[in-house]
Amino acid sequence: MSKTGTTSGPRKPLLSLAPMEGLTGHTFRRIHAECFGALDRYYTPFLTPPRVGSSFGKRDCGEVDPANNQGLHVVPQLLTKNADEFVWSSELLAKMGYREVNLNVGCPSGTVVGKGRGAGFLRDLDALDTFLSEVCSRSxxxxxxxxxxGVANDEEYGAILDVYCRHPLAELIVHPRVRKDFYRGKPRWEPYGETLRRAPFPVAYNGDIxxxxxxxxxxxxxxxxxxxMLGRGLLYNPALARMLNGGPALMLAELKRFHDKLFDAYEAQMGGNAVFRMKEWWSYAQHAFDDPVSVHRAVRKVRTVADYQAAVAKIFG
Ligand SMILES: Cc1cc2nc3c(=O)[nH]c(=O)nc-3n(C[C@H](O)[C@H](O)[C@H](O)COP(=O)(O)O)c2cc1C
Known part of the structure; x- marks a missing residue:
């Protein structure tokens, strides 16, 4: 197993799990918490708000069903630029017992940005300003x-932060990359520092921890x-939050136990498609091993449950 070192020092900021579509859904959250202890907070992968008067779609319903999130502090995240639908979703979520709702202004995907949502919202700051006025007063x-x-360069951030600072946000989580970066390059800490200095509301950091x-x-x-907020770091090393809190490093046996529970739960939900869900997870979890390339090779071409189980036995063997 790779070693990531231990830490010391008195101050421990709260830790949350990032929303990651296809990876950090309710099944992952529950099993991770069972195996490694709960984080302070969890954000759902983005949900698509239903039309006003309708319910969330089937997948999103499962994601926010309180029965699937018992004992965890979960914040649902919405991806939209439609204030009425945001407020309606917030009403539905409030009835389910949620205490906060999060807006996604970061998704870099072409289809999302093309529709002016996610990071695409940053292209039209007047629209973002109006949206935030509406939802902050009505949610x-x-x-x-x-x-x-930003969308294309860091210099955009001053004006973006001006907009946020005009609204009574519960918190601003800063992932200091621009849309054009997707997840490449180093996050820039200076815009995060500028946010800490200027924002009248709580601020969180996300990126490359x-x-x-x-x-x-x-x-x-x-x-x-x-x-x-921890994203890929916690997928590379599921014991990361525990280690950040001064606990022990990841052990192979507990990674296997976590894996087995995750696979069983996905298999119960989606049958053979669990293999593809797990392959996505392995693309991150392979980094918990000293030789990630051989782990990648072992699962890369697998299609059936039987082949998958043989590959996993080899990895953990
Ligand atoms: C596969 C994948 C799916 C993601 N899905 C979401 C999402 O649904 N909502 C969101 O706000 N961010 C999403 N993100 C971004 C992460 O929440 C996080 O901001 C990003 O991975 C950077 O943090 P990290 O360096 O700790 O991973 C996703 C990232 C990846 C790689």
Whole structure:
């Protein structure tokens, strides 16, 4: 297993799990919490708000069903630019017992951005400003935002932050990349620091926290950090949050136990398609091994459950 080191020091910001479509849904959240302990907060992968008067679609219903999220502090995330649908969704979520709703202003996908949603919202700051006025005044739940710092370049962020600072957000989670970066290149910490300095509401950091050292460096640069959101880091190393809280490093046996529970749960839900869901997970979890390339090779071409189980036995063997 690769080693990511331990950490020391008194201050521990709260830790949350990032929304990751296809990866950090309710099944993952529940089983991860069972195996490694619960994080302070979880964000659902983005939900598509239903038309006003309708219910969430089947998949999204499962995602927010309180029965599937018991004992966890979950914040549903919405992807939309339609204020009425956002407010309607917020009403539905409030009735289910949720305490906050999050807006996705970061999704870089071409189809989403093309429709002016996700990171595409950053192309029209007047529309974003109007949207936030509407939803902050009408939503029964406090509204937080997860944002990128621009579409094409970092200089856009000053004006973007001006817009956010005009609204009573519950929190602003900053993923300091621009849309054009997708997930490449290093996140820029300076725009996060600017947000800490200027924002009248709580601020969270997200991006490239893979080890205790990464978190410690962030805290050394910005000691006032109060919330760190973990994404790929926790998929690479499911024990990351525990380690950030001073606990032990990942052990092979617990990774196997986690894997087996995850696969069984996905298989019960989706039959043979669980193999493809798990292959997506392995594209991250392979990094928990000293030789990720051989793990990748073992699962790459697998299509059937029997072949998948043989590949997994080889990996853990
Ligand atoms: C496969 C994948 C799916 C994602 N889905 C979402 C999503 O539904 N909503 C969202 O706000 N961000 C989404 N993200 C972005 C992550 O939440 C996070 O901002 C990004 O991975 C950077 O953080 P990290 O470096 O800790 O992984 C996704 C990222 C990936 C790689």
């Amino acid at each position: 029964p739940l406090p509204v937080s935002v997860k944002t990128r710092i 893979f080890t205790c050292g990464d978190r410690d460096a962030l805290l050394a640069a910005y000691p006032e950090t109060r919330h760190v």
